[in-house]
Amino acid sequence: MNKEATIKALLENIRLSQDDAFEYDETAILGAYEKSENDQSSISIKILSIFGGFLATITFVAFLGLVGFYESEFAVLILGLIFIVASIWLNKKYDKLIIDTFSISIYIIGFLSLAFGLTEMHVDQNIIAILIIIIASISLVITQNYLLSFISVLMISTSLLTLILSNNYYDLIHLYVGIMVISMTYWFLNEAKIITSHHKLSLLYDPVRIGLIISLLFGLIIVDNGDIVPIAQNFVWISSLIIIPTGMYLIHIIAKINNIESQKSKTLIYALSLLIFLSTAFSPSISGTILILLLSFLVNYKTGLILGIIALIYFICQYYYNLSFTLLTKSIILFLSGVIFLLFYLFTPQKTVKNEAI
Amino acid sequence: MNIDKKDIRIINRYSDLSEKQVDKILKAHVYNSPESWQKFLRLLFISLGIAFTTAGILFFFAYNWADLHKFIKLGLVEGLIITLTSVVLFSNIKIDIKHIIITGTAILVGVLFAVFGQIYQTGANAYDFFLGWTIFITLWVVVLNFPPLWLVFITLVNTTLILYSEQVAHGWSAILLSTLLFSINLLFLVAFIITSKTVETIKTPNWFLNIIALATIVFSTIGISISIFEPYELATLVLVSLSVIIYAIGIIYGLRAKKGFYLSIIPFSVIVICSAFFIKISVDPGMFFIISLFIVISVTLVIRNLINLQKKWTNE
Numbered sequence: 001m002n003k004e005a006t007i008k009a010l011l012e013n014i015r016l017s018q019d020d021a022f023e024y025d026e027t028a029i030l031g032a033y034e035k036s037e038n039d040q041s042s043i044s045i046k047i048l049s050i051f052g053g054f055l056a057t058i059t060f061v062a063f064l065g066l067v068g069f070y071e072s073e074f075a076v077l078i079l080g081l082i083f084i085v086a087s088i089w090l091n092k093k094y095d096k097l098i099i100d101t102f103s104i105s106i107y108i109i110g111f112l113s114l115a116f117g118l119t120e121m122h123v124d125q126n127i128i129a130i131l132i133i134i135i136a137s138i139s140l141v142i143t144q145n146y147l148l149s150f151i152s153v154l155m156i157s158t159s160l161l162t163l164i165l166s167n168n169y170y171d172l173i174h175l176y177v178g179i180m181v182i183s184m185t186y187w188f189l190n191e192a193k194i195i196t197s198h199h200k201l202s203l204l205y206d207p208v209r210i211g212l213i214i215s216l217l218f219g220l221i222i223v224d225n226g227d228i229v230p231i232a233q234n235f236v237w238i239s240s241l242i243i244i245p246t247g248m249y250l251i252h253i254i255a256k257i258n259n260i261e262s263q264k265s266k267t268l269i270y271a272l273s274l275l276i277f278l279s280t281a282f283s284p285s286i287s288g289t290i291l292i293l294l295l296s297f298l299v300n301y302k303t304g305l306i307l308g309i310i311a312l313i314y315f316i317c318q319y320y321y322n323l324s325f326t327l328l329t330k331s332i333i334l335f336l337s338g339v340i341f342l343l344f345y346l347f348t349p350q351k352t353v354k355n356e357a358i
Numbered sequence: 359m360n361i362d363k364k365d366i367r368i369i370n371r372y373s374d375l376s377e378k379q380v381d382k383i384l385k386a387h388v389y390n391s392p393e394s395w396q397k398f399l400r401l402l403f404i405s406l407g408i409a410f411t412t413a414g415i416l417f418f419f420a421y422n423w424a425d426l427h428k429f430i431k432l433g434l435v436e437g438l439i440i441t442l443t444s445v446v447l448f449s450n451i452k453i454d455i456k457h458i459i460i461t462g463t464a465i466l467v468g469v470l471f472a473v474f475g476q477i478y479q480t481g482a483n484a485y486d487f488f489l490g491w492t493i494f495i496t497l498w499v500v501v502l503n504f505p506p507l508w509l510v511f512i513t514l515v516n517t518t519l520i521l522y523s524e525q526v527a528h529g530w531s532a533i534l535l536s537t538l539l540f541s542i543n544l545l546f547l548v549a550f551i552i553t554s555k556t557v558e559t560i561k562t563p564n565w566f567l568n569i570i571a572l573a574t575i576v577f578s579t580i581g582i583s584i585s586i587f588e589p590y591e592l593a594t595l596v597l598v599s600l601s602v603i604i605y606a607i608g609i610i611y612g613l614r615a616k617k618g619f620y621l622s623i624i625p626f627s628v629i630v631i632c633s634a635f636f637i638k639i640s641v642d643p644g645m646f647f648i649i650s651l652f653i654v655i656s657v658t659l660v661i662r663n664l665i666n667l668q669k670k671w672t673n674e
Contacts (some may be wrong), residue, residue, distance in 0.1 A: 023373060025372040048622045053657075063646035066643035097665060099658070107448045192378075207582070328418065
């Protein structure tokens with residue numbers, strides 16, 4: 001079957017599955033397919049662009065350092081601004097995959113030079129961070145290129161973290177984690193709403209999603225690791241105040257998907273899930289990662305799932321390593337949780353529709 | 359018919375599909391169904407269950423380790439290994455669960471060797487510890503043919519070799535070591551590709567082949583980049599000529615078998631090696647400028663070719 005026929009069959013298929021009629025512009029759709037074919041990105045291409053971009057950035061920064069360019073803070077500042085504007089403009093003008101490597105490197109060099117120039121001019125760090133947030137946000141509005149948007153989201157979240165850490169408001173990290181958890185959950189659960197609301201938002205959907213996952217992981221790593229930042233260890237559970245209710249809401253949605261009707265199994269599922277979440281109250285990084293896992297599986301997002309699994313293994317190892325109990329207590333906790341998971345396994349039916357979710 | 363995310367994006371852009379309609383299509387065609395949830399949860403629970411229970415048991419013995427007799431220490435780990443393998447042999451649980459259990463048991467074999475090393479003071483880092491571990495799980499690895507277990511095995515082989523060069527073969531240069539690591543991983547890669555092509559019952563997943571290919575090319579890239587800054591030796595000649603041949607074969611294979619992955623990592627390796635060579639020529643500021651330009655332009659060209667190839671492949 002050729003491409004055109006495939007697409008027509010596809011549209012027909014969608015029409016049949018809908019109760020209400022819908023209008024579409026067939027020539028535009030065919031054209032869009034043609035264009036996307038010319039510019040089809042695979043994971044190898046994305047990784048190649050990113051690694052190439054970083055390597056080029058490093059060598060170019062080395063060049064600037066060697067010629068003594070960094071001695072004139074004004075020149076650095078101007079260069080930074082020019083590079084940022086140039087990369088955004090390039091992407092806006094030629095939305096082509098092949099300029100990705102180039103535009104990523106000058107985008108990152110631009111931000112680095114801007115921050116460096118302003119720091120040398122003794123501008124307050126807070127102002128720099130806020131400025132970066134504003135510029136990155138503007139770039140999100142102007143261009144929706146995948147990699148550039150992804151980097152912009154990370155720029156925004158790391159600037160937020162800088163604001164928190166450089167002002168010594170360490171415990172505000174919980175607020176950061178909370179905001180990230182809520183925005184990530186909202187973003188995952190409202191895909192249809194977001195992509196139908198505005199053309200630009202539908203283009204931004206994928207890069208922002210992966211950006212939010214990684215931003216949340218940044219926050220969780222800081223909360224988890226008392227050595228990086230002096231957070232009040234007695235109040236680590238504050239993050240859980242947002243994570244646990246969100247997690248329970250997610251369990252509710254998952255139970256609905258799995259058609260769990262009977263009151264008895266519902267109560268059992270909620271009680272056991274709450275038990276698991278509560279047992280991680282003092283290590284929000286574990287429950288936060290469980291959220292990433294469940295959300296990614298819910299929408300069938302493989303990259304998120306893999307990131308979640310790696311992060312979960314890391315956080316669980318950290319947790320038991322840092323526990324200040326004796327080995328005996330640790331072994332009992334581990335063994336008991338292991339047995340609980342095995343029980344879950346035994347009680348999850350293989351093929352019946354009614355099953356136990358978590 | 360399969361409707362994927364990309365189709366929904368494009369059709370959504372040029373139609374007046376409502377939020378509800380898009381939501382319905384997403385749920386029907388993209389999101390996971392109750393059946394896959396069950397599979398996922400079962401797999402998650404069994405993995406977590408086995409991992410936590412084994413860790414709990416291990417921590418328990420670690421707790422009063424010093425007081426135990428060495429016979430009990432070794433016996434305990436061996437007992438655990440025997441129990442797990444018996445479960446695999448004599449029960450009728452699903453084959454993929456059995457694979458996971460054996461992978462866990464293969465790790466326990468390492469624990470057994472560590473305990474042995476601790477009792478008889480052979481030192482936990484000694485290469486023979488990893489060598490013993492590698493040898494004694496080889497049979498399981500080959501019989502099971504389970505990719506994650508293969509990954510454990512190949513990591514062990516590489517670790518053994520690296521430790522051997524550090525602890526025993528003091529005369530080995532970094533280049534010789536890279537050459538050996540490159541060749542070994544290459545052998546694995548070629549063997550896997552050939553068996554998955556010739557033997558019909560053996561299916562090797564792509565992600566697994568890609569990881570081994572990546573490891574192989576990382577070693578050749580590191581080795582050749584080092585050799586640019588080191589005096590000439592025989593291993594350099596072997597490594598460079600072998601890499602040239604293998605890269606050429608890799609590119610041809612990538613083009614024939616339509617593997618974009620090979621067509622991106624091989625050129626990238628060449629780009630890194632060329633950059634190292636440029637730095638060898640000169641460390642002037644101007645050279646760094648030239649290198650950054652070179653990287654951007656060459657990577658862009660590689661990507662352009664990849665895009666064109668993909669286009670050709672999808673239209674064929």
